[in-house]
Amino acid sequence: MLSSPNKPYVGRIAPSPTGYLHLGHAQTFRIAHQRARAAGGRLVFRMEDLDEPRCRPEFAAAAIEDLKWFGLDWDEGPDIGGPHAPYLQSQRLSCYRTFLDRLIRADLVYPCTCSRKEIQASVSAPNEGDEEPVYPGNCRHRSAKDVPTTGRFNWRFRVRDSETIPFVDGNLGPQSFTAGKDFGDFVVWRHDGIPSYQLAVVTDDILMGITEVVRGADLLLSTARQLLLYQGLGSTAPEFYHCELVRDSQGLRLAKRHESHSLRTLRRRGNGTEPSNELNPEDNF
Ligand code: GLU
Numbered sequence: 001m002l003s004s005p006n007k008p009y010v011g012r013i014a015p016s017p018t019g020y021l022h023l024g025h026a027q028t029f030r031i032a033h034q035r036a037r038a039a040g041g042r043l044v045f046r047m048e049d050l051d052e053p054r055c056r057p058e059f060a061a062a063a064i065e066d067l068k069w070f071g072l073d074w075d076e077g078p079d080i081g082g083p084h085a086p087y088l089q090s091q092r093l094s095c096y097r098t099f100l101d102r103l104i105r106a107d108l109v110y111p112c113t114c115s116r117k118e119i120q121a122s123v124s125a126p127n128e129g130d131e132e133p134v135y136p137g138n139c140r141h142r143s144a145k146d147v148p149t150t151g152r153f154n155w156r157f158r159v160r161d162s163e164t165i166p167f168v169d170g171n172l173g174p175q176s177f178t179a180g181k182d183f184g185d186f187v188v189w190r191h192d193g194i195p196s197y198q199l200a201v202v203t204d205d206i207l208m209g210i211t212e213v214v215r216g217a218d219l220l221l222s223t224a225r226q227l228l229l230y231q232g233l234g235s236t237a238p239e240f241y242h243c244e245l246v247r248d249s250q251g252l253r254l255a256k257r258h259e260s261h262s263l264r265t266l267r268r269r270g271n272g273t274e275p276s277n278e279l280n281p282e283d284n285f
Pocket of ligand 1: 014015016048125201214215216219
């Protein structure tokens with residue numbers, strides 16, 4: 001499942017515009033940038049803006065502005081275009097639907113009528129502390145052809161209980177997770193026509209030819225789920241490099257709600273140019 005060492009390096013940075021980026025993002029994206037440049041490769045900027053109520057165009061514009069201020073550049077992205085456009089996930093729904101249809105044809109997913117809070121949450125990358133509970137399997141008996149004729153349903157990926165999913169992380173070394181124990185059947189498509197984070201990110205990483213995924217260590221468990229999706233879709237998985245999370249003095253992971261650690265705040269403190277007060281997203285895309 002590892003990518004060929006001869007393939008030219010393609011990395012990505014993939015912020016979710018749900019708030020201003022903070023030092024933790026800056027650190028992860030700087031490592032992603034360095035690894036792409038050191039390998040003489042390309043870097044793709046992808047805006048992960050599927051979580052409609054939480055994502056805001058002004059945060060998307062700010063992410064681009066702040067990361068440029070931080071000294072990063074990229075070879076493809078929403079501000080400069082490129083061969084894999086569009087770079088906003090909200091404009092790529094047909095790609096995700098195509099990949100869902102493949103999973104349906106292979107009977108790897110089933111319609112789930114359970115209404116649970118995690119279905120709402122599935123569209124965002126699970127950060128530390130907000131992993132969903134293992135799904136108890138109420139709708140597991142259904143096949144992909146058992147589509148309910150009425151009512152709402154979500155598509156869920158069926159894991160094989162007790163299957164171990166090992167992988168070697170480029171930074172954190174050998175990892176191993178067990179399906180049915182560390183995570184259960186997971187949502188890939190919501191009843192309202194929105195793909196889950198897991199399906200969207202795998203679809204994009206495949207279509208954008210990503211060879212190494214650099215991201216925060218809170219997504220290690222998501223990598224296990226994503227490896228199952230790569231397998232189910234018959235695609236080669238990229239390499240993975242998970243970065244240690246940046247923590248505050250109390251040992252808590254930095255989060256977008258912590259204004260004081262945001263790149264915006266650092267800029268305002270006189271460490272660079274003054275950020276625009278009124279960002280117009282049209283200027284950037
Ligand atoms: N958009 C996700 C986040 O900001 C990162 C997803 C990924 O790198 O796979 O948490």
